Amino acid sequence: MKITFLGHASLHIEVGDFSLIVDPFISANEKANHINLEDLKADFILLTHAHQDHILDVESIAQRTEAIIISNYEIVSHYQAKGFQGHPMNHGGEWDFDFGRLKYVNAIHTSSFPDGSYGGQPGGFVIEGEHKTIYIAGDTALTHDLKLIPMRLSLDLAILPIGDNFTMGIEDAIIASDFIECDKILGYHYDTFGYIEIDHDEAKRKFFEKNKDLMLLEIGESLEL
Ligand code: NI
Numbered sequence: 001m002k003i004t005f006l007g008h009a010s011l012h013i014e015v016g017d018f019s020l021i022v023d024p025f026i027s028a029n030e031k032a033n034h035i036n037l038e039d040l041k042a043d044f045i046l047l048t049h050a051h052q053d054h055i056l057d058v059e060s061i062a063q064r065t066e067a068i069i070i071s072n073y074e075i076v077s078h079y080q081a082k083g084f085q086g087h088p089m090n091h092g093g094e095w096d097f098d099f100g101r102l103k104y105v106n107a108i109h110t111s112s113f114p115d116g117s118y119g120g121q122p123g124g125f126v127i128e129g130e131h132k133t134i135y136i137a138g139d140t141a142l143t144h145d146l147k148l149i150p151m152r153l154s155l156d157l158a159i160l161p162i163g164d165n166f167t168m169g170i171e172d173a174i175i176a177s178d179f180i181e182c183d184k185i186l187g188y189h190y191d192t193f194g195y196i197e198i199d200h201d202e203a204k205r206k207f208f209e210k211n212k213d214l215m216l217l218e219i220g221e222s223l224e225l
């Protein structure tokens with residue numbers, strides 16, 4: 001599995017021959033202006049919730065690639081009504097896709113489209129593919145529900161928001177990593193806006209002091225599992 005950070009909460013994930021894009025917010029992110037949207041392969045687009053900073057580039061990517069949009073029922077219905085392909089899920093549900101098994105899990109946040117219309121309940125994803133299991137938290141607070149994940153799934157990597165203000169911050173993300181029983185964390189949802197700027201060295205040090213590894217990728221940089 002190859003995971004590329006596209007800035008903010010946007011990810012490109014290669015699982016075998018399949019390409020997944022998660023929460024594309026690229027064209028309006030000045031920090032990601034070296035990422036060319038047109039170059040991104042996508043067979044599936046995974047959306048954690050309907051906020052603008054997670055769905056901005058969905059339609060342009062889906063139009064070009066005919067990717068299948070996977071999210072909660074309300075978000076997928078929204079895109080299906082516009083003629084896009086989708087696969088609706090809801091919390092607790094799992095499905096075997098061509099790329100692997102996917103579970104839509106709980107997140108504590110909100111979810112409305114930019115026009116204020118209902119975007120269902122926000123979530124995160126657990127992806128099992130190529131004998132690896134990763135958790136993408138989406139925008140979430142620290143919540144006891146995180147403890148449910150390792151009861152059945154053993155994580156190789158967790159992607160957690162760490163920017164604070166709109167989601168959990170560093171201290172809560174450290175507790176979250178205990179809850180999910182995963183010490184290998186890729187941070188995201190930081191630095192994009194003034195509200196969520198973080199001190200990278202301090203963040204890494206705080207995880208290190210708890211014997212955990214916080215990775216922060218440059219935009220466009222990848223890691224492989
Ligand atoms: Ni959000």
Ligand code: MN
Binds near residue numbers: 189
């Ligand atoms: Mn967000």
